[in-house]
Amino acid sequence: MIALDELIVALLGSVPLERGGAADGVRVAIDEVAMTLPVEVRFGARPGIEASAPRGRYGTGFDLPHHLLSVTFTAGGEP
Amino acid sequence: MIPKGASARAIPVDDFLAAIGEQLDRAQDALAIKARTGRPLTWALKEFKIALQVFVEIDAQGQVLWRSAGPNESGASTVNLDFTTITRPMIEENTYSALDEADGRSIDQIGGADLSDDERVRLRRLGVRNVGQLKRLAPRERLDSVGDAVNIPVGKLEAMLRASSRPTVQRHEVVKKGSETLLRIQGANLTDGINTEVRLAGEPVEVLDATPDSLLVRPMEHHTSGQIEVMTAGERATSFFRLPSTSGHGAGTGNASSGSASSGGTGSKEMPS
Numbered sequence: 001m002i003a004l005d006e007l008i009v010a011l012l013g014s015v016p017l018e019r020g021g022a023a024d025g026v027r028v029a030i031d032e033v034a035m036t037l038p039v040e041v042r043f044g045a046r047p048g049i050e051a052s053a054p055r056g057r058y059g060t061g062f063d064l065p066h067h068l069l070s071v072t073f074t075a076g077g078e079p
Numbered sequence: 080m081i082p083k084g085a086s087a088r089a090i091p092v093d094d095f096l097a098a099i100g101e102q103l104d105r106a107q108d109a110l111a112i113k114a115r116t117g118r119p120l121t122w123a124l125k126e127f128k129i130a131l132q133v134f135v136e137i138d139a140q141g142q143v144l145w146r147s148a149g150p151n152e153s154g155a156s157t158v159n160l161d162f163t164t165i166t167r168p169m170i171e172e173n174t175y176s177a178l179d180e181a182d183g184r185s186i187d188q189i190g191g192a193d194l195s196d197d198e199r200v201r202l203r204r205l206g207v208r209n210v211g212q213l214k215r216l217a218p219r220e221r222l223d224s225v226g227d228a229v230n231i232p233v234g235k236l237e238a239m240l241r242a243s244s245r246p247t248v249q250r251h252e253v254v255k256k257g258s259e260t261l262l263r264i265q266g267a268n269l270t271d272g273i274n275t276e277v278r279l280a281g282e283p284v285e286v287l288d289a290t291p292d293s294l295l296v297r298p299m300e301h302h303t304s305g306q307i308e309v310m311t312a313g314e315r316a317t318s319f320f321r322l323p324s325t326s327g328h329g330a331g332t333g334n335a336s337s338g339s340a341s342s343g344g345t346g347s348k349e350m351p352s
Contacts, residue, residue, distance in 0.1 A: 004099070005106035012110065012122060032125070041131060043090065043147050048098035049129075062150035065132045072126040073110075 001042055001050040011035055012073050031075040038066035089136045089144035096160075103127060103162060127162040141200040182210040182243070182267055182292075192239035194231070201229040210243045210267070244268055246309050248318035254295065261287065262320060264294040264307060271312040279320060280305025298322060 002010075012033060020027040040060075042050045057063050103124060110122045132148040132155040148155035186194075186202060189210060194202070205228070207213050216225060222240075226233040248266040255261070262279070269275065270289040277286050277296045284302075288295040294309065304321040 003102060003105075005102040005109065008103075008106040008124065008127075009109045009113070013113075017122075034126075039129075041129075041147055043095065043145075047094070048102040064150050065148045065152070065155065067132055068128075068130040070126070070128040071124065073122050074125040076121040076123045 001040070001052045004049040004051050007039070007051045008071060011037075011071060017075075029075075032072065033074075034070070034072040036068065036070040039069045040064045041067045089134075089138075089146035092143050092145055095145055099160070099162075125163070129160050131158045131160065132156075133158050140196060141204075182214065184210045184243070184247075184249075184267055186210065186213060186239070189239055189243045192235050192242060194235055194239065198229070198231045198235070201231065205229055213239065213243065245314050246311050246316035248307055248309055248316045251307065251318065251320050253322060260298065260322060262296050262298050262322065264296065264309065264318075264320075265292060266309075266316065266318075267292055268314075269294050269309055269311060269316070274311065276310040278306075278308040278310075281308075 015030070015033050017033075018027065018029040038054050039051045040054050051067075051069070054064075054066055107124050110124065113122070131145070133145040134148060134152075134154075135156055135158075136144040136146060138144055145158065186199065186207060186209060202213070205216065205225075207216055222233050222236050226236055246266065246268040248264055248269070250266075251262055251264045253260055254263045264277070268291055270291055275286055275289045275294065277284055277294060279296070279298050279302050282299060282302075284299060285297045286294055287297055298320075302320075302322055303324055305319065307318045307320045309316045
């Protein structure tokens with residue numbers, strides 16, 4: 001389990017946001033990413049939510065209920 | 080919903096939402112940092128939704144708590160939280176600001192009504208957290224209907240309104256204006272707009288400026304500490320003051336030292352001459 005904010009950043013990091021370039025003759029960039037995924041969630045141990053992708057019974061020894069996370073990122077221009 | 084007797088792992092909804100808000104802020108900050116480490120574009124969190132499997136509980140104080148569903152627990156409620164980007168003007172338009180309230184004292188600070196914890200919780204659920212809100216919700220001619228709605232005896236609401244209308248001194252601060260040392264007294268109902276008398280250590284002093292929540296008075300040269308008395312509209316409020324111990328804080332004399340050695344509730348600030 002990791003903090004929710006770390007999970008959110010990791011989710012964006014898991015997507016290739018651009019590919020190609022001059023050498024390929026074409027460059028593709030993504031300007032919006034929307035994801036919906038089941039997650040395991042724990043709260044109460046420390047402020048906020050701790051979450052992870054479902055680890056399943058083999059990972060945890062338990063059948064933890066799955067919650068549903070939807071997140072949309074948008075590209076906002078030059079940094 | 081599980082009534083009363085909250086479990087150890089359940090947390091108040093307010094705290095939970097505030098903590099998620101902080102986490103989303105941190106996520107946004109992290110995304111911004113990422114952009115500075117070589118990413119060609121900045122990325123922002125546009126929407127965030129989460130459907131949580133929780134058990135809703137209520138503790139003895141009437142607080143609503145959430146507890147995450149555990150393994151093999153059935154019957155959990157699904158709570159859908161939907162966070163979206165809102166702009167500063169939207170926040171300013173839709174958020175109540177206690178700072179704008181004419182009388183922002185918490186209802187917990189008002190004595191005289193003898194409200195039980197339960198009754199205070201019922202008032203809060205109606206959105207009444209401070210005296211200004213109480214006065215707007217329950218003017219004297221509507222007390223009956225409000226009392227019925229929250230199941231609080233009208234007499235208690237009347238007592239609370241009466242208590243909230245009495246003058247109260249909450250704190251004071253030393254104000255330096257040129258070579259003078261003045262005293263600003265802060266509180267509530269400090270003037271009725273007609274007549275306000277202030278005594279420091281038993282002696283009447285000049286009131287330079289009077290508003291319901293603040294009085295500016297000129298202490299006499301020999302005043303160093305003692306009782307503050309504010310008399311207005313036939314009522315009296317008291318507190319204690321302490322001025323810088325060096326001589327010469329009276330009118331027209333110089334050499335006033337800065338700051339105050341008083342305990343909590345006292346400060347010092349400069350005022351334009």
